[in-house]
Amino acid sequence: MGALPNISLSRRLRRTPFSDGVEAAGVSAYTVYNHMLLPTVFRSLEEDYHHLKSAVQVWDVSCERQVELRGPDAGRLMQMLTPRDLRGMMPGQCYYVPIVDETGGMLNDPVAVKLAEDRWWISIADSDLLLWVKGIVYGFRLDVLVDEPDVSPLAVQGPLAEDLMAAVFGDGVRAVRFFRFGHFQFMGRELVVARSGYSRQGGYEIYVEGWDVGMPLWNALFEAGAGMDVRAGCPNGIERIESGLLSYGNDMTDDNTPHECGLGRFCNTQTAIGCIGRDALLRVSIEGPVQQIRPISISGPPVPPCTSAWPMRAGNTVVGRVTSAAWSPDHETNVAIGMVRMTHWDPGSELTLHTPSGQREAVVEPAFWN
C-alpha cells in the first residue's frame, strides 16, 4: 500500500456550501458520497480521532442529501418506503429507517425527519434514493412532490458539542433530546437542528437550508469555539467502526436484508401496512437471517484500508467477510465490521482472515467498542 492516489475534481463531484471552509482548514483527503465531496482526513486519521473524542469538531456532511416529500400523500409514501412502523412518529422526531426493495434488499439506510404530516426529509446514505422514490411516485400516481432541496447538513460532534452549539444557537439547544429536532435562529433564518450524527461522541446536525447561510454559519461556529479547540473534522473511519456505525456500500449493499444488518428491530412487518418489501421481510423475520453483522477484532499490526470484502474462513470454508477495518489506538487492536454466517457468529468464534497484508486471526466480539 503506497501513497494514496489523487482525486480528480470536477463539477460532477459536487462542492458544498462549506467547501471553502473545508479547504482553508487543510483537508487532506476526500471520498465521494451522493455525487458530492465528503472530507475523510484533515491532519491524520489518528489525530482527527483523538481530537473528536476529546473536544469538538465541525463536519461538512452536506453529502447527506435530503429527499423532500411534500403533499397530501407524503405520509403514505414514507410508510411505503420503509418497513418501520411510522404511526407513532410525531413532527419533531427523526427515525432511522431501512429502505428496501420488493425483495427486502437494502437500498439505503437514511434518517427520516418528520417536519409535518405532509412534509418530510429523508437524509440519505450513498445511493440515489431520489430516483427510487420518484419512480414509485410516478408508478403509483401519488399526490406528492419529490425533490432534492437546497439543504446541507453540518454536524457538530464531540464531547464539547453541546457547549459550542449553545454558544451559537442559545441554551435552548441543550434541551433537544436524542433523535429529536427543534427550530433555531441563525442570521434571521430558522434552521432545523437535531441531536444526531455519525459518531458516538454526542452532538448535533444542523440542516442548513440555503447555500448562502453556509459559510457564515461555519465561521460563527469557529469563532464561538475558539476557546474549545474546535476543528474541522469529518466522520472518522476508526471511531465509526469502534461505535458499530454501519456504512451503506461498505458494510451492506442491496444484497443484504435489514435483518442481516442487525436492523430487524426497525422492521415491523406485521404493522407497517403497505410497505414495499413486506412479503419478503415477513419471511425473513420468521426464518431469521443466515448471516449477520458482527464486531470483529483482527490480530497483529495495523491492517491496510479495507477496499474490498476480505474473506473469513473456518478451515477451508468461507463463513464471512470483513468489510471495514482500522487500527484502534484506544483499544490497541484492529477493529472491524463483518458479515458472519450463523454457524460462526457467536462471540469468541475464531476465524482466519485473508487480507492484502497476509493472513490474520479474526475473533467475533460480543459488542462494539464504544
Next chain:
Amino acid sequence: MGALPNISLSRRLRRTPFSDGVEAAGVSAYTVYNHMLLPTVFRSLEEDYHHLKSAVQVWDVSCERQVELRGPDAGRLMQMLTPRDLRGMMPGQCYYVPIVDETGGMLNDPVAVKLAEDRWWISIADSDLLLWVKGIVYGFRLDVLVDEPDVSPLAVQGPLAEDLMAAVFGDGVRAVRFFRFGHFQFMGRELVVARSGYSRQGGYEIYVEGWDVGMPLWNALFEAGAGMDVRAGCPNGIERIESGLLSYGNDMTDDNTPHECGLGRFCNTQTAIGCIGRDALLRVSIEGPVQQIRPISISGPPVPPCTSAWPMRAGNTVVGRVTSAAWSPDHETNVAIGMVRMTHWDPGSELTLHTPSGQREAVVEPAFWN
C-alpha cells in the same frame, strides 16, 4: 490550485475486474463514477492525450455499469424509459438514449444495447438509474427482471484500436460498424464487442461478462499490443471536451432537458408512444429550449479544472455557464463546454467568463474541435 487532494479508498468505492492491472500500470488519479473507481490520469493529462490520439489505449470503464432488463415486458419498459423511438432498433444495435423524468429532466444519458427482443443492457452514465427503473417496474407491475449484472466494459480506443482488437479477437471485429455489436470469443466465453467509446479516436467497447475473465483479457490486450505502444488509459478530460462528448453531472443534470443538451434529435415525442416525460418534452419541442450546450473557447493561459459552474456574462447579466474546460495542446486554446442562453448562443458571441483564476474572454464557437 495546489496539489490535488487524495482519495480515501474503501469498499464503497468499488474496485473493478481490472483494478490490479490499472494499479500495476501506474494510475495516478481517480474519480468516482457509479460508486466505482474510474481512472482519470496515468502519466499526465497531456501525455495521455497525445498518446490516445496517436496510438491505442485500454480503458477500465467498468463504471459504465449495466442495467439489465429481461422478460416479456423488457421492450415495453425500454420504450417507457426514453423518448427516442426504438421501433426500428434491431438486436445487434446500440442506441444513445436520453432518459428523462416526468418533467423532461435528464436522469441519465446511457447507451442502450439490444441483445434480444426480451433482453437489454443499459450502459449507464453516473446516476443510479437502476433505482429509477426498479421503481417504475414496481409501480407498473411490469413482467421484467431488472438488475446489475456482472458485466464490466473495457474500452480499446485510439487510431490503432482496430489492429489491436483484430490481434485478440480476429479480423471479424473489423467488420463491426459504428454503434453495432457482435459476439466474439475469448477464453471460450462469448463477449459482446461494440464499436463505440467515449472518445472520437475510434475504437471498441468489450462488455466483459464475468469478473474472472477481466485480468486475462487485460493481459492478452497488452501482450498483443506490445508492438503498438499500447498503454493503459482512460477517458481524457481534454480530448472529450474537444470532441464535444457531454458528461452527465458535469455538463447536464436533472435540471436540463435533452433539447438544452443538443439531444433533441433523440426525442421522438410524436412517435415514442408511452415514454415517460413525453408531455413535457412535446411542449419543449414546440417552443424550443431557451438555453443550449455550446462549444466555448476561453482566452489566456491554461484554466484550472472546472469544479463548479463558471458564470458567463454579457454586461452585468449572466447568460450562460461553463461546466467543463481544459487547455488543448493541439488547438492551443482553452476548450470548454457551456450552456448559453439563446440571446447569446450564436457562434462568435463574445462573453465575459468568471473563473477562479480571474476574468477571461469566452467565445461561442461554431463547432467542437474534433
